[in-house]
Amino acid sequence: MTRRSLLLVLSLLSFTLSAFGGPPGAPITLVIHGGAGTINRGEMSPAMETEYRAVLERALLAGYSLLSDGRPAVDAVEAAIRVMEDSPHFNAGKGAVFTHSGTNELDATIMDGSTMKAGAVAVVTIVRNPISAARIVMERSEHVMLIGRGAELFATTQGVEIVDPSYFWTERRWRQLQKALVEAAPRLGRGYVPASPDRKFGTVGAVALDRQGHLAAGTSTGGMTNKQFGRVGDTPVIGAGTYASDRSCAVSATGHGEYFLRYTVARDIAALMEFGDMGVKEASEKVVLRTLVDAGGPGGVIALDRKGNYAMPFNTTGMYRGAIGRDGVPRVWIYEREK
Amino acid sequence: MTRRSLLLVLSLLSFTLSAFGGPPGAPITLVIHGGAGTINRGEMSPAMETEYRAVLERALLAGYSLLSDGRPAVDAVEAAIRVMEDSPHFNAGKGAVFTHSGTNELDATIMDGSTMKAGAVAVVTIVRNPISAARIVMERSEHVMLIGRGAELFATTQGVEIVDPSYFWTERRWRQLQKALVEAAPRLGRGYVPASPDRKFGTVGAVALDRQGHLAAGTSTGGMTNKQFGRVGDTPVIGAGTYASDRSCAVSATGHGEYFLRYTVARDIAALMEFGDMGVKEASEKVVLRTLVDAGGPGGVIALDRKGNYAMPFNTTGMYRGAIGRDGVPRVWIYEREK
Numbered sequence: 001m002t003r004r005s006l007l008l009v010l011s012l013l014s015f016t017l018s019a020f021g022g023p024p025g026a027p028i029t030l031v032i033h034g035g036a037g038t039i040n041r042g043e044m045s046p047a048m049e050t051e052y053r054a055v056l057e058r059a060l061l062a063g064y065s066l067l068s069d070g071r072p073a074v075d076a077v078e079a080a081i082r083v084m085e086d087s088p089h090f091n092a093g094k095g096a097v098f099t100h101s102g103t104n105e106l107d108a109t110i111m112d113g114s115t116m117k118a119g120a121v122a123v124v125t126i127v128r129n130p131i132s133a134a135r136i137v138m139e140r141s142e143h144v145m146l147i148g149r150g151a152e153l154f155a156t157t158q159g160v161e162i163v164d165p166s167y168f169w170t171e172r173r174w175r176q177l178q179k180a181l182v183e184a185a186p187r188l189g190r191g192y193v194p195a196s197p198d199r200k201f202g203t204v205g206a207v208a209l210d211r212q213g214h215l216a217a218g219t220s221t222g223g224m225t226n227k228q229f230g231r232v233g234d235t236p237v238i239g240a241g242t243y244a245s246d247r248s249c250a251v252s253a254t255g256h257g258e259y260f261l262r263y264t265v266a267r268d269i270a271a272l273m274e275f276g277d278m279g280v281k282e283a284s285e286k287v288v289l290r291t292l293v294d295a296g297g298p299g300g301v302i303a304l305d306r307k308g309n310y311a312m313p314f315n316t317t318g319m320y321r322g323a324i325g326r327d328g329v330p331r332v333w334i335y336e337r338e339k
Numbered sequence: 340m341t342r343r344s345l346l347l348v349l350s351l352l353s354f355t356l357s358a359f360g361g362p363p364g365a366p367i368t369l370v371i372h373g374g375a376g377t378i379n380r381g382e383m384s385p386a387m388e389t390e391y392r393a394v395l396e397r398a399l400l401a402g403y404s405l406l407s408d409g410r411p412a413v414d415a416v417e418a419a420i421r422v423m424e425d426s427p428h429f430n431a432g433k434g435a436v437f438t439h440s441g442t443n444e445l446d447a448t449i450m451d452g453s454t455m456k457a458g459a460v461a462v463v464t465i466v467r468n469p470i471s472a473a474r475i476v477m478e479r480s481e482h483v484m485l486i487g488r489g490a491e492l493f494a495t496t497q498g499v500e501i502v503d504p505s506y507f508w509t510e511r512r513w514r515q516l517q518k519a520l521v522e523a524a525p526r527l528g529r530g531y532v533p534a535s536p537d538r539k540f541g542t543v544g545a546v547a548l549d550r551q552g553h554l555a556a557g558t559s560t561g562g563m564t565n566k567q568f569g570r571v572g573d574t575p576v577i578g579a580g581t582y583a584s585d586r587s588c589a590v591s592a593t594g595h596g597e598y599f600l601r602y603t604v605a606r607d608i609a610a611l612m613e614f615g616d617m618g619v620k621e622a623s624e625k626v627v628l629r630t631l632v633d634a635g636g637p638g639g640v641i642a643l644d645r646k647g648n649y650a651m652p653f654n655t656t657g658m659y660r661g662a663i664g665r666d667g668v669p670r671v672w673i674y675e676r677e678k
Contacts, residue, residue, distance in 0.1 A: 144572075230486040264582075
């Protein structure tokens with residue numbers, strides 16, 4: 001066999017393998033978070049901690065199995081987020097916090113870094129998995145952002161799973177609202193009553209790199225306990241809570257949404273890479289550990305580049321988070337000094 | 340008089356003058372737009388054209404008189420936009436287009452570049468001047484973005500002027516909806532009916548530089564004729580339709596909102612200046628004439644830096660626009676080759 005024909009055979013083999021989900025082009029990677037905030041060791045029971053870690057692992061494996069089948073990054077992002085949305089432990093989907101009026105209003109976004117397409121829903125109350133509704137907006141509408149009843153109507157016409165609003169009732173979140181209402185009571189009658197952020201920003205999110213080298217990001221949240229007046233945070237906003245571009249990175253954020261909106265956090269991390277020649281670690285740490293800290297905005301992000309490098313900086317005491325790479329072993333962390 | 344005491348007197352004089360609205364520190368500047376789109380000479384009657392130019396001039400003078408009194412940039416932005424919102428000619432406030440269901444849903448944002456604070460309202464139906472509601476959100480809530488009924492409730496409690504929804508009914512916009520409905524009819528019953536952008540993106544916006552050297556930006560819109568499902572475009576989104584930072588520039592955008600959301604247009608112009616060392620003209624032209632053109636996104640922006648340099652690039656045949664600087668003479672333009 002000549003050297004030339006050997007090369008031909010090898011390249012045909014490699015084409016065949018990659019077309020059928022064989023060995024990688026890009027180093028498939030999935031990184032997730034389940035919210036940042038004041039999470040202290042000792043304040044959580046061992047049983048609860050085990051439970052959190054188990055859901056994060058399930059989410060990682062759900063997304064990873066799709067990536068290793070050669071499926072696109074958006075599939076992995078959606079699958080991982082659905083697992084966390086279906087758990088009562090995270091402030092998204094089933095475990096969403098309550099608004100001031102005792103309702104649950106959910107927001108979600110997804111963005112595909114290979115097409116720069118994006119979809120978002122905000123203030124939806126009857127969609128079981130808002131991340132899937134966001135994806136449907138991205139793929140089947142010509143719009144990016146749909147909100148309220150209109151978003152619910154569109155999701156319904158597209159066959160997204162609809163639930164009774166009571167699906168989102170959980171005792172733990174209900175008690176959190178009652179506590180927030182009692183704390184806010186002294187300020188009632190003096191005009192505006194601010195929402196009571198419970199120092200836990202239980203948004204969930206995922207970023208993924210698929211075998212074809214494409215990036216995607218998604219985020220889903222129930223917002224802020226005791227929120228009023230149709231408040232929307234950074235989660236459903238492209239460039240604030242979520243961003244993905246194959247030119248730089250995929251980002252999903254969690255934190256005090258107003259700061260993430262004003263400082264366009266997700267896009268700024270990507271822009272520092274694109275225009276400022278930073279790496280994913282340097283860029284995300286600059287925004288989370290400097291810009292946001294200077295501004296007084298608590299929270300964190302997960303960020304992933306096209307080589308599979310990722311960073312998970314946060315300026316709070318903890319962030320539920322996890323990652324899985326080519327070896328297929330899920331790794332999860334909660335507190336600051338742990339890794 | 341010694342040289343030193345002369346300097347002291349001069350500096351005291353300059354302080355006094357600047358504190359009482361005297362000669363400038365920064366070169367006060369106000370730039371506005373009334374929407375970009377397919378605007379061709381000959382398709383507009385001379386009377387109509389005169390009318391448009393008159394409103395733009397009134398808006399410029401309203402904002403400029405505040406700037407020359409030493410008032411902050413946000414005041415000038417709000418005042419200029421209110422003039423355009425109160426005119427039936429622009430797609431914002433009084434002249435807002437109709438949604439698919441025959442309602443008017445308005446969005447607006449404002450951002451203060453000196454504090455990086457921002458406020459936005461989306462899908463409001465009873466607020467006469469959405470830009471003023473956005474400002475109230477910025478100044479009197481701890482939130483950035485309020486939407487729908489909640490935003491209306493908050494605006495009402497804060498004394499913002501409320502009108503009956505019929506205030507926004509204008510014959511011209513109603514006819515535009517009927518036309519769009521007829522055009523969309525053949526696609527009815529085949530699932531999703533896309534909105535019908537009439538190739539005029541009649542958003543209004545303003546950017547200002549005040550004597551203290553601070554920047555602000557604001558944008559207000561009625562959205563897209565025949566829009567459905569609670570669609571929200573770029574206008575109420577920080578970093579997409581509106582952005583201001585004293586570190587770089589103030590930007591207000593007009594165009595096919597979905598592209599401006601996906602490409603975080605307003606923030607990208609500022610980020611190119613901050614991280615990529617571009618000037619305001621180069622940065623805004625790169626985004627509008629290259630990124631958006633490559634993506635197929637029609638529209639334009641106004642952008643202003645802290646030295647009073649501004650740019651007004653658009654990739655459509657026209658953009659209603661105007662500027663006023665230290666000489667106090669308002670200048671307005673509509674078509675491409677005109678200046």
